[in-house]
Amino acid sequence: MQLLLVQASFQPKLEKEAVSFIQVNRLNEETRLFKENDGYEEVIISKVVNWINTASPSEGVIELNKTPIVSIMKIKMKDGDVAVIEPAYNCVSENHVKTCTIADGEVIYTRNNKKVRLKSLEFYDWLLVGWKYESVGSPKDELLEETLYTRYFSYLAETYSDFIMCPKIDKVERLDGDTRRHIVHASALNYSAHHGDAPFDRIYITLTDTPENGVKINKVTIQKGISEKESTIQCRRES
Numbered sequence: 001m002q003l004l005l006v007q008a009s010f011q012p013k014l015e016k017e018a019v020s021f022i023q024v025n026r027l028n029e030e031t032r033l034f035k036e037n038d039g040y041e042e043v044i045i046s047k048v049v050n051w052i053n054t055a056s057p058s059e060g061v062i063e064l065n066k067t068p069i070v071s072i073m074k075i076k077m078k079d080g081d082v083a084v085i086e087p088a089y090n091c092v093s094e095n096h097v098k099t100c101t102i103a104d105g106e107v108i109y110t111r112n113n114k115k116v117r118l119k120s121l122e123f124y125d126w127l128l129v130g131w132k133y134e135s136v137g138s139p140k141d142e143l144l145e146e147t148l149y150t151r152y153f154s155y156l157a158e159t160y161s162d163f164i165m166c167p168k169i170d171k172v173e174r175l176d177g178d179t180r181r182h183i184v185h186a187s188a189l190n191y192s193a194h195h196g197d198a199p200f201d202r203i204y205i206t207l208t209d210t211p212e213n214g215v216k217i218n219k220v221t222i223q224k225g226i227s228e229k230e231s232t233i234q235c236r237r238e239s
Contacts (some may be wrong), residue, residue, distance in 0.1 A: 011057065012083075012109050012116060013225055014049045019080045022048055024131045026071045032131055036078075043236060044134055048075075050232075051123035052085070058106050058117040063089055070102070077231040083111040085127065142236070145169045149186055152207055155215045163203040165189040170204075181210040183218075189226075189234055199225040202234065 022034040022045055034041040034048075075083040088106035091098055104123040150165035156163075167188040173182035184207050189200040206219040226234075 012052050012055075012111065012118070014052055014075070014083070016042075016046050016049045018077050018079070019045050019049065020076045021045075021075070023074045024071060024127070025074075027069070030132070032134070034131075034134075047236075048123070048126075051119070051120050051126070052109065055107075055109075055118035055120035055123060058088070058103075058119045060088060060090065060106060060117050062104060062108055062115050063091055063100065073127060081111065083109065085109050085123075086201075087124065087127065088117050096206055148184070149188065151217055152184065152186060152205065152209075152217075153188075154218045155207070155217055156205070156220070160203060160220065162192050163188045163201075165191045165194060166231075168234065169233075175208065175210065181208070183208055187234065189231060200229070200231045200234075202226050202230070 022035050023031065024034075025031045034040055034044045036045060066070040069086045071087070073085040075085070077083070081125075086108050088103040088108050089100045090103045091100040093099075104117050105124045106117060107124055107127060109116050109118055145168055148169050151165075153164065165188060167186065169184060169186050173183045175183060184205075186205045186207070189205055190203075193200045202223040204219075204221040204223065205217065208216045208218060
């Protein structure tokens with residue numbers, strides 16, 4: 001009779017800054033690498049780390065010798081440590097025949113010889129197929145927003161020089177229907193809070209951009225201490 005490993009009693013807790021890269025492999029030899037030093041892929045790493053940290057422990061057992069897996073993820077830490085995540089299976093034995101089926105919404109997390117079975121439907125779906133559809137490099141709309149924000153940012157006073165993180169063009173409106181004249185609403189976070197304990201501040205900029213007058217800043221507002229959820233949305237880290 002095949003042995004089973006009892007559910008481990010620990011909750012994974014990862015720090016995004018400790019991750020060097022994430023690699024996902026499938027049985028058909030498809031693979032994808034997400035690197036910590038890539039601006040866009042760093043956001044994907046943040047998303048994966050958040051799924052792991054917020055997943056719920058499962059009461060299911062962990063099979064020592066399960067059927068071949070569909071895909072497997074390896075998380076390489078900067079200290080050389082490696083965590084492994086793979087789909088979980090449910091197995092039943094009948095007439096000495098063991099049948100295993102993939103457990104919908106559940107994964108197995110292994111690190112330092114400790115294993116835990118976790119529930120996270122979003123993470124499970126991403127592990128099976130979602131990673132294949134992540135953009136290679138930043139999506140075009142994000143690159144366009146960054147380009148526009150950089151252009152407009154140069155018109156701000158030096159007082160706001162720290163607001164360069166996760167720039168977004170929130171809204172663009174034509175002035176009187178003219179395709180050459182626009183009102184632009186933009187926002188970004190303060191970079192200095194990136195590695196600190198304090199919450200982010202967010203800048204909101206409203207400006208006009210016309211051929212005759214160029215760029216004119218109309219209004220600048222600073223929102224102090226935004227929530228973690230708001231900063232996550234600003235940086236497009238939600239799935």
